[in-house]
Amino acid sequence: MLTQISKWFSATPVPCPLCGRSSAQTSSKPPIPVRHPAARRVLSTLCASCLVGIPWIVAPICRVCGRAEDCQDCVRRKVRYYNRSRCSVRYDSLMKDWLALYKYRGHEKLEPVLAAMLAFAYERLNDELGSRNTYPFFHTITSVPLAPERLQERGFNQAERLAVQLSQWYGIRCRPLLARLRHTEKQSLKTRQSRVNDMMGNFAATSAVDSTDNLPNSVHRIILIDDVYTTGSTINECARVLKESSAPDSPAEIYGLLWARS
Numbered sequence: 174m175l176t177q178i179s180k181w182f183s184a185t186p187v188p189c190p191l192c193g194r195s196s197a198q199t200s201s202k203p204p205i206p207v208r209h210p211a212a213r214r215v216l217s218t219l220c221a222s223c224l225v226g227i228p229w230i231v232a233p234i235c236r237v238c239g240r241a242e243d244c245q246d247c248v249r250r251k252v253r254y255y256n257r258s259r260c261s262v263r264y265d266s267l268m269k270d271w272l273a274l275y276k277y278r279g280h281e282k283l284e285p286v287l288a289a290m291l292a293f294a295y296e297r298l299n300d301e302l303g304s305r306n307t308y309p310f311f312h313t314i315t316s317v318p319l320a321p322e323r324l325q326e327r328g329f330n331q332a333e334r335l336a337v338q339l340s341q342w343y344g345i346r347c348r349p350l351l352a353r354l355r356h357t358e359k360q361s362l363k364t365r366q367s368r369v370n371d372m373m374g375n376f377a378a379t380s381a382v383d384s385t386d387n388l389p390n391s392v393h394r395i396i397l398i399d400d401v402y403t404t405g406s407t408i409n410e411c412a413r414v415l416k417e418s419s420a421p422d423s424p425a426e427i428y429g430l431l432w433a434r435s
């Protein structure tokens with residue numbers, strides 16, 4: 174009788190939020206490389222074949238941006254304003270499809286999935302900095318803003334949504350610190366140099382990037398979230414603005430955290 178009942182429950186089809194297939198068969202699922210229980214729960218709703226397809230960046234080669242291969246972008250950058258940046262996955266064709274489903278086709282149920290994937294990079298960054306026991310190591314989470322017209326068109330800022338979810342899971346305050354002054358054309362169509370030039374003057378601080386409130390005279394560690402890292406020009410320009418707007422007694426240290434590295 175008991176086995177009958179448990180069979181009924183386990184047979185309840187749980188559709189994978191990505192492909193809609195049943196995610197019930199757990200035996201062949203790969204391990205989930207995230208520790209936070211809520212993020213793990215979200216990722217466990219994926220079916221085995223979607224989980225297997227995630228190209229996690231387990232061993233970053235570039236120590237600056239966390240890319241999984243040699244990185245000329247970081248070698249060529251003359252001035253870097255962020256300390257380091259980490260990404261959860263390689264931006265392969267499957268990840269492009271997933272992001273497009275969420276960003277352009279409004280599949281909102283993918284939002285917690287992308288946030289749970291971003292949790293992987295957050296936990297890796299935290300571990301790298303040896304900060305597991307220094308709580309909280311980071312004081313503020315913020316995100317790369319969209320231009321107003323882009324925000325109106327899409328209805329939401331994906332980076333901000335991911336930032337809010339991470340801040341709730343890890344207990345770090347989330348604050349909008351930046352505004353986007355103008356919209357630039359699609360980044361991927363441009364050369365690296367024109368991307369760098371275009372980013373200059375694109376962002377402004379919305380208010381003084383204030384101190385850590387209860388920790389005066391100390392470094393203000395800020396996590397800056399975006400969805401895709403292409404050359405790092407966006408993160409670098411945002412980091413420059415944040416550093417220049419920080420209080421002298423509480424200089425900002427910026428850490429990039431991105432869902433994917435192209």
Ligand SMILES: [Zn+2]
Nearest residue numbers: 189192220223
């Ligand atoms: Zn699936």
Ligand SMILES: [Zn+2]
Nearest residue numbers: 235238244247
């Ligand atoms: Zn790099």
